[in-house]
Amino acid sequence: MPRETLSRDQIVRAAIDLLDSEGIDGLSMRRLGQRMGSAATAMYWHVGSKESLVVLAADEVWAELTFPDPVEIGWRAAARALVHDTYALGRRHPWLVPAISTHFVYGPGMAGFQEHSYAIYEAAGFTGRELDWAVNTTFTFVAGTLLADASQATLAEAQVPRGKGDEGPPQSVAEWAWAIASRYPRLRARIEDQQGADPASLAAEKFEFGVEAILDGLESRRAGRA
CATH class of the missing domain: 1.10.357.10 (Tetracycline Repressor, domain 2)
Incomplete structure (x- = not known):
């Protein structure tokens, strides 16, 4: 999409979609430009920087709230x-x-x-x-x-990081945490109650x-x- 046909609102809405799916680390002007069929330079021209874009996206999102009296x-x-x-x-x-x-x-x-x-x-x-x-x-x-x-x-x-020489299948963090918590009677009782x-x-x-x-x-x- 050529730079002159883009608007700030379009870029902000596209950024929100990208943020929703990829998070802040997944947001970049290059990836956003690819989604919109435009160059990253066009993104910078309209919103200035990634920092500014996150601020604009957040403000747009806050505006979704309605306020009861x-x-x-x-x-x-x-x-x-x-x-x-x-x-x-x-x-x-x-x-x-x-x-x-x-x-x-x-x-x-x-x-x-x-x-x-x-x-x-x-x-x-x-x-x-x-x-x-x-x-x-x-x-x-x-x-x-x-x-x-x-x-x-x-x-x-997530999986528990394995040391050199560790054998057997990878252990999930949830399994690892359960093995520790199960040593404590109150923790074990609460976890078992919620299973x-x-x-x-x-x-x-x-x-x-x-x-x-x-x-x-x-x-x-x-x-x-x-």
Whole structure:
């Protein structure tokens, strides 16, 4: 596609597709140009650099969120909805949260998300530093869960590095970790209890427990202060 027929929006959308499938390490101007039938120089001409492109892609992704009104449905329902929607956003775009730690991915999209987060906990009655910490606590939980999900997905396919002279078939990291955990009775009991359960159902149950525990804690702190 000739440079003059490209637009920044087209490049950003194509970059999001590439990021979704390949992650940040898989994004390059050359690969993006190949996908779009254009030269890498055309990518640079429209977006400047890979760093700028990641920032633009992240801002476009944040804009996918819709914000429930805490006055209309109550602060807790609005907070629950935003936490679940943010988690779903991170699952659709698994590069987004890791990008926050490696790139300065800040723009109107993320600022709008933060603004609405403050509106929710302000509606709950939090002010000052406690308002900051309420917003931070819920976002940290979502980000941490997404990073843990990504780590588990990577480890599920990983194998334990083998030393020189090792014999026998390669051992998966999951098998290696189970061999260690099985020496400890509480760990063994919890792993055995979860064996055979649907991983997706377990993940959903775990996330729901965490969300409600946080909201219970904020509700209790709010009520105690009142």
